[in-house]
Amino acid sequence: METAAGVDACLPIRSDMDLVWVRQHVRQAAGLLGFGLVEQTKLVTAASELARNTLVHGGGGRMETAGLTNGHTRGLRLTFSDEGPGIPDLERALGDGYTSGDGLGMGLGGARRLVHEFAVDSTPGVGTKVTVVSWADRSPRPRGEF
Amino acid sequence: MPEHASTGQHGSPAREVGAFLRRRAEQISQRWADEPLFRTVFTVSRDEAVEAGRIVVDALAQVADTDQVHDPDAAGFTVVREQLSRMGAARSRAGFTTAQVSNDVDALRPPVENLLVADLPDEPTELVRDCTTALTVLMGTMRLVVLETALSEGQALIERQRLQLMEVATPVIKLWDGIVAVPLIGTLDSARSQVVMETLLEAVVDQHARFAILDITGVPTVDSLVAQHLMKTVAAARLMGAECVVSGIRPAIAQTIVQLGLDLGTVITRASLADALAYALHELGADIINATPGGAGHR
Ligand SMILES: Nc1ncnc2c1ncn2[C@@H]1O[C@H](COP(=O)(O)OP(=O)(O)OP(=O)(O)O)[C@@H](O)[C@H]1O
Ligand SMILES: [Mg+2]
Numbered sequence: 001m002e003t004a005a006g007v008d009a010c011l012p013i014r015s016d017m018d019l020v021w022v023r024q025h026v027r028q029a030a031g032l033l034g035f036g037l038v039e040q041t042k043l044v045t046a047a048s049e050l051a052r053n054t055l056v057h058g059g060g061g062r063m064e065t066a067g068l069t070n071g072h073t074r075g076l077r078l079t080f081s082d083e084g085p086g087i088p089d090l091e092r093a094l095g096d097g098y099t100s101g102d103g104l105g106m107g108l109g110g111a112r113r114l115v116h117e118f119a120v121d122s123t124p125g126v127g128t129k130v131t132v133v134s135w136a137d138r139s140p141r142p143r144g145e146f
Numbered sequence: 147m148p149e150h151a152s153t154g155q156h157g158s159p160a161r162e163v164g165a166f167l168r169r170r171a172e173q174i175s176q177r178w179a180d181e182p183l184f185r186t187v188f189t190v191s192r193d194e195a196v197e198a199g200r201i202v203v204d205a206l207a208q209v210a211d212t213d214q215v216h217d218p219d220a221a222g223f224t225v226v227r228e229q230l231s232r233m234g235a236a237r238s239r240a241g242f243t244t245a246q247v248s249n250d251v252d253a254l255r256p257p258v259e260n261l262l263v264a265d266l267p268d269e270p271t272e273l274v275r276d277c278t279t280a281l282t283v284l285m286g287t288m289r290l291v292v293l294e295t296a297l298s299e300g301q302a303l304i305e306r307q308r309l310q311l312m313e314v315a316t317p318v319i320k321l322w323d324g325i326v327a328v329p330l331i332g333t334l335d336s337a338r339s340q341v342v343m344e345t346l347l348e349a350v351v352d353q354h355a356r357f358a359i360l361d362i363t364g365v366p367t368v369d370s371l372v373a374q375h376l377m378k379t380v381a382a383a384r385l386m387g388a389e390c391v392v393s394g395i396r397p398a399i400a401q402t403i404v405q406l407g408l409d410l411g412t413v414i415t416r417a418s419l420a421d422a423l424a425y426a427l428h429e430l431g432a433d434i435i436n437a438t439p440g441g442a443g444h445r
Contacts, residue, residue, distance in 0.1 A: 016335045023333075023367055041367075041398040045406060048369040096407050106370040110406035 007032055007067035007076065013051050014060045022051040022063050026078065029065055033074040034136045043076065043134045046114040049107035050080045050130050056101065058082025058128055068133065075116075075135040086124035094120075159276035163262070163284060164210030166277070167203050170261050175199030177257040183250040187233040202229050206284060215284040223291050230292045244293060251292050255285040316342050318349035324356040325426045327419065329394075331364030339375035343382060350388045357426035358383050361419045363394030373408045380413050389414065389429070393422035 007029040011022055026047040030040040047063070054061040061082030068075035087093045094112065099105035108130075112118040117133035167174070178184050179195035188195035202225070209215060209222035217223075230251065242250075262281055266274050316338070319327045326349045328342060346358055360376065362368065368376075380390040393416045395403070403410065416422040424434055 016337075019335075020333055027366070038398045038401055041402050042405065044367055045369050045402045048367050048371075049406075052369070052371060104370045104374050104408070106407050110370060110408070113405045113407065114402065 008065060010062055010064045012060075012062050013054045013080070013082075015055070019048065019051050019055065023048050025063075025065065026076070029067070030076055030134075030136075033067060033076055035076070035134070036136070039134060039136065042114040043078075043132075046111035046132060046134075047078055049111040050078070050132070053107055053130075054080045054082045054084075054128075056103075057087075058084030060084075061127075068135075070135070073135050073137045075133055077131065077133045079129060079131045081127065081129040083127040086126055086128055087120070087122040088124050090120055090122060158213055159273065159280040160210045160213045160215050160284070162273070162277050163215075163280045164207045166262055166265055167207035167210060167258075170258075170265065171200055171203045171207070173261060174203050174258055177261075178202075178254055181250070181253050181257070183230075183233055183247075183254065198229055198233075202226055205229075206288065209287075210280070210284055215280055215287060218287055218291050218294065220287075223288070226288055226291055227295050230288070230295075244296060247296055248289060248293055251289040252285075254288075255282065258285070316345045318345055320349075320353055320355075321359070321423055322427060322430075322432075324354060324430055325359070325423065326350065326353055326355045326357070327359035327361060327423075329361045329364060329419070332366075334365055334372045334375055336371070336375070339372075339379070343375075343379045346379060347382055347386055350383055350386045355388050356430065357391060358388045359391045359393055359419060359422045359426065361394040361422070362392060362399075363396070363419070365394075368395075368399050368403055368408075370406065370408060373403065373410065377410070377413065389426075391416055391422040391425060393417065393419045 009025060009029075011025055012018055013022060023044050027040060027044045030043050035043065051063055054063070059082060061080065061084070064079040064081075066077045066079075068077055092098050094109045095105075096109050097105045108120075111130075111132065115132040115134045117131075119131045120128070121131075122128040175196045176199075178199040179188070179192050184195040184199060188198065205222040205225035207222075209217075209220045212220065212222070214220035214222070259278060259281060262277060263274065266277065316328060316330070319329070321327050326346070328346055328349075330342065332338075334342070342360075346360075349355060350358055360379065362376075365372065376392060380392070383390045391414045392410070395415055395417070414425070416425055427434055
């Protein structure tokens with residue numbers, strides 16, 4: 001199965017306006033890949049959280065998107081990367097309610113709950129890379145619910 | 147040629163260029179009229195293009211006369227700004243990038259340069275070179291002036307549209323005595339949330355509202371920042387003596403909010419704006435009673 005055109009992209013994250021493009025692109029790409037409304041909304045919301053972290057905490061960066069296929073299921077991988085300060089204590093950052101700024105501290109942990117696969121690669125002083133994957137069909141769920 | 151008698155007497159190459167521009171104003175504006183910058187703006191009449199060109203040449207001559215070829219603030223450039231920036235803006239609106247407009251302006255230089263060199267056949271090469279340099283600088287400054295104007299116009303336009311959007315998108319509607327509603331549409335970034343909050347609080351005071359309904363049917367994404375803004379607005383309204391009701395949380399968004407872990411805890415929510423209104427009316431003691439078939443109520 002070929003990847004739908006217009007899914008793969010690299011978008012800059014440098015301003016509030018860029019966050020709007022990020023959300024629109026993810027929404028559109030997820031739609032093209034056949035995501036249902038709920039999965040689409042979850043992925044867009046996760047993207048919004050992660051992109052804002054890239055902007056606010058990482059000092060700006062980019063989002064790369066890639067369409068995936070697994071048998072008959074299509075998925076979308078989003079990679080957010082920045083060359084910011086990194087996350088010194090990842091466990092704490094992933095916990096609900098922890099913020100180093102004046103946020104709610106729900107973004108990172110919340111985004112993890114909203115997607116099917118979630119990975120953070122962060123090195124203090126070097127930067128942060130967050131990769132998430134969601135599938136149009138909820139069946140392939142590596143972090144099983146039960 | 148008799149005109150050349152004056153060459154060399156003025157001293158400064160810039161003034162030399164000024165004299166040349168006046169002398170050749172007609173030919174220059176004729177040639178410019180065929181360049182994209184002029185051609186694409188004055189599509190109806192070539193005469194108008196030539197006329198606009200003449201005005202620009204005249205203004206450039208004035209700048210050169212006063213030895214200000216380097217200075218974007220020279221008085222003569224005011225006219226250039228008016229004339230060329232209008233063209234630049236027209237090109238930008240037509241979807242041309244700043245780089246293209248820059249190229250368009252740059253394309254005006256070669257025809258003038260050719261005329262200048264042709265005009266000074268018997269002059270010492272040094273003078274020809276100095277004059278050409280002065281002309282290049284003059285045209286470069288003109289390009290800077292045009293781009294500056296085009297950019298600042300673009301920024302002003304964006305800023306204007308942004309402000310318009312903010313205002314357009316936050317009308318506060320009085321639904322009933324003591325009940326106001328804001329239908330939120332689009333992205334709730336920090337700046338817009340601030341506007342929403344201020345507009346709503348003003349309306350609460352002006353209309354002595356006891357209930358304020360925030361309808362988010364038109365908000366595509368509710369993430370932690372949007373939720374935070376909503377909760378701040380609710381808290382502020384409460385301080386002003388009004389209870390907020392958030393309506394229009396669609397099912398997909400409701401599921402997302404829960405999984406994200408956001409706790410709208412103390413916020414009163416209703417599925418639709420109608421439900422929110424019914425709730426507020428009930429709280430105010432003005433219940434809506436559905437007319438039952440065969441009942442006494444009139445339609
Ligand atoms: N890309 C990043 N670079 C550096 N630090 C980050 C990055 N992303 C997250 N963090 C750190 O992790 C913390 C938790 O992030 P999280 O998104 O959960 O909360 P928040 O952004 O502070 O608030 P919000 O609830 O508004 O998102 C942040 O406060 C920040 O210290
Ligand atoms: Mg965050």
